[in-house]
Amino acid sequence: MPEESRAVIIIFGGSGDLASRKLYPALFNLYRRGVLAEHFAVIGTARRPWSDEHYHEVVETAIAGLNPEPAQAHAFAQHFFYQSHDVTDADHYITLKNLAAKLDDQFATGGNRVFYMAMAPDFFETIASHLKSEHLLTDVGFNRLIIEKPFGHDYASAKELNDSLTATFDDDQIFRIDHYLGKEMIQNLLAFRFDNTIFEGIWNKKYIDNIQITLAEAVGVEERAGYYEKAGALRDMVQNHVMQVLSYLTMDKPKSFTTNDILAEKDKVFAALKPYDLATAKANFVRAQYVGAEVDGKAVRGYREEEGVAADSQTATFVAGKIMLDMPQWQGVPIYIRTGKRLTRKSTQLTLTFKPVAAPLFGQSADSKPDTLTIYIEPSEGYSLQLNGKALGTGLTIEPDELRYRHDPKAAAAAPEAYERLINNVLEGDQTNFTHWSELSASWHFIDAIQAAWSQEPNMPTYPAATMGPQAAFDLLSRDGREWFWQPHRVQMAD
Numbered sequence: 017m018p019e020e021s022r023a024v025i026i027i028f029g030g031s032g033d034l035a036s037r038k039l040y041p042a043l044f045n046l047y048r049r050g051v052l053a054e055h056f057a058v059i060g061t062a063r064r065p066w067s068d069e070h071y072h073e074v075v076e077t078a079i080a081g082l083n084p085e086p087a088q089a090h091a092f093a094q095h096f097f098y099q100s101h102d103v104t105d106a107d108h109y110i111t112l113k114n115l116a117a118k119l120d121d122q123f124a125t126g127g128n129r130v131f132y133m134a135m136a137p138d139f140f141e142t143i144a145s146h147l148k149s150e151h152l153l154t155d156v157g158f159n160r161l162i163i164e165k166p167f168g169h170d171y172a173s174a175k176e177l178n179d180s181l182t183a184t185f186d187d188d189q190i191f192r193i194d195h196y197l198g199k200e201m202i203q204n205l206l207a208f209r210f211d212n213t214i215f216e217g218i219w220n221k222k223y224i225d226n227i228q229i230t231l232a233e234a235v236g237v238e239e240r241a242g243y244y245e246k247a248g249a250l251r252d253m254v255q256n257h258v259m260q261v262l263s264y265l266t267m268d269k270p271k272s273f274t275t276n277d278i279l280a281e282k283d284k285v286f287a288a289l290k291p292y293d294l295a296t297a298k299a300n301f302v303r304a305q306y307v308g309a310e311v312d313g314k315a316v317r318g319y320r321e322e323e324g325v326a327a328d329s330q331t332a333t334f335v336a337g338k339i340m341l342d343m344p345q346w347q348g349v350p351i352y353i354r355t356g357k358r359l360t361r362k363s364t365q366l367t368l369t370f371k372p373v374a375a376p377l378f379g380q381s382a383d384s385k386p387d388t389l390t391i392y393i394e395p396s397e398g399y400s401l402q403l404n405g406k407a408l409g410t411g412l413t414i415e416p417d418e419l420r421y422r423h424d425p426k427a428a429a430a431a432p433e434a435y436e437r438l439i440n441n442v443l444e445g446d447q448t449n450f451t452h453w454s455e456l457s458a459s460w461h462f463i464d465a466i467q468a469a470w471s472q473e474p475n476m477p478t479y480p481a482a483t484m485g486p487q488a489a490f491d492l493l494s495r496d497g498r499e500w501f502w503q504p505h506r507v508q509m510a511d
């Protein structure tokens with residue numbers, strides 16, 4: 017049985033989409049597993065004037081998809097309290113503080129507080145400064161802040177935000193969410209890399225020709241145009257998720273599996289990002305925006321036709337780029353990344369292509385392919401290793417064979433979801449799977465240079481919906497004599 021956590025959890029944005037879709041189900045799963053039991057309370061705040069009873073219904077509806085026992089769902093909901101709250105009104109923080117103190121007594125939570133900013137980022141600084149000025153942090157117990165993305169929109173705004181948060185919270189009290197770090201297969205990367213003899217020694221420039229990172233979404237902008245118009249694919253996906261995945265793929269073995277040792281190795285990767293200037297950024301990063309297309313007989317709208325998107329929007333919904341690391345073990349190994357909306361299929365997958373053997377016994381066969389290792393992050397979870405073997409028959413023809421492993425989909429579905437793991441980490445005070453300021457600042461510097469180069473380009477290139485992006489994304493690799501390993505329209509290893 018896991019150890020029970022004690023805390024009053026205050027969610028700013030308790031009536032929002034994130035709270036209902038992710039946070040309440042995650043909290044309920046922690047309750048089912050006994051991580052949360054008797055000694056916790058959740059205060060949901062938002063502007064709407066809800067009653068506690070109504071809030072209980074909202075929470076029970078949000079967890080209905082988990083098929084809870086009705087009595088357990090009801091008992092869980094009794095831990096939830098609603099406080100109508102305008103984040104700009106100082107008096108509301110006093111009310112909130114008093115309610116938190118009362119619940120602290122009622123549920124014996126030991127003065128522990130978790131403050132969860134599940135609201136638009138414009139409010140993060142306002143909330144943090146009021147938490148300080150109205151003295152919401154307790155003197156006994158822990159005080160932890162969970163903050164959602166986006167963390168700034170460039171280096172300067174990220175720094176301003178970080179300064180304002182650290183005026184209220186110590187750095188080790190701040191948990192910056194990058195939900196990719198809560199995913200099963202991302203957490204698995206370090207185990208896979210460092211607990212397998214066959215990979216540990218070959219994970220470097222001597223054996224690896226190139227690394228590819230694809231985070232493909234099939235959906236369009238959906239209801240998030242207000243946010244996405246200002247962000248675009250570079251800020252929304254590359255600055256955080258892609259960079260975090262890249263660091264896990266390329267970092268050296270940490271001295272131990274502790275937050276500080278892992279961060280020390282990740283920091284070396286972030287420090288080694290070869291910066292681009294305006295000209296090299298343009299040459300090594302491509303962007304584009306999806307336009308309407310007919311997909312499976314149905315018309316799919318282009319980005320500029322989506323609700324809330326400007327008719328002349330200059331927001332990129334696709335990015336591909338080549339990243340080089342200035343580290344001895346990775347000199348000359350390109351890391352190709354791509355991400356976008358309305359691509360052919362949803363898939364997050366990472367591929368390492370190995371160098372060919374120096375002197376193949378059977379000569380350079382046209383049928384042999386470089387060895388490749390693909391790590392599937394989502395929706396399927398597992399690995400594939402493509403190797404050369406002899407084709408069945410009397411001759412000696414080389415053909416690629418696949419070693420394939422996938423987690424059992426049922427077992428994978430029953431494993432904790434990213435938010436459940438991450439909230440659990442916060443309750444334990446474990447910062448390993450969160451983003452640190454050093455990583456953020458380095459990645460923003462890198463991203464800002466690309467953004468600056470693009471802002472000089474008046475025309476936004478396009479790609480048809482349900483494709484893998486513009487031709488320029490393919491040219492980026494073909495000019496280096498390479499190609500994307502995953503090309504979903506091709507018949508190749510199943511993903």
Ligand code: NAD
Pocket residue numbers: 028029030031032033034035061062063064101102103104133134135136137164165166243
């Ligand atoms: P949302 O718009 O659905 O919810 C916002 C919440 O803030 C609502 O509860 C609203 O009532 C409250 N609010 C707005 N103005 C307020 C004010 N002046 N005072 C008090 N409350 C106010 O937003 P969301 O989609 O839940 O996103 C919340 C945060 O999570 C954002 O930072 C977003 O970028 C991040 N995020 C969301 C998702 C997602 O899947 N929804 C995914 C990743 C990150």
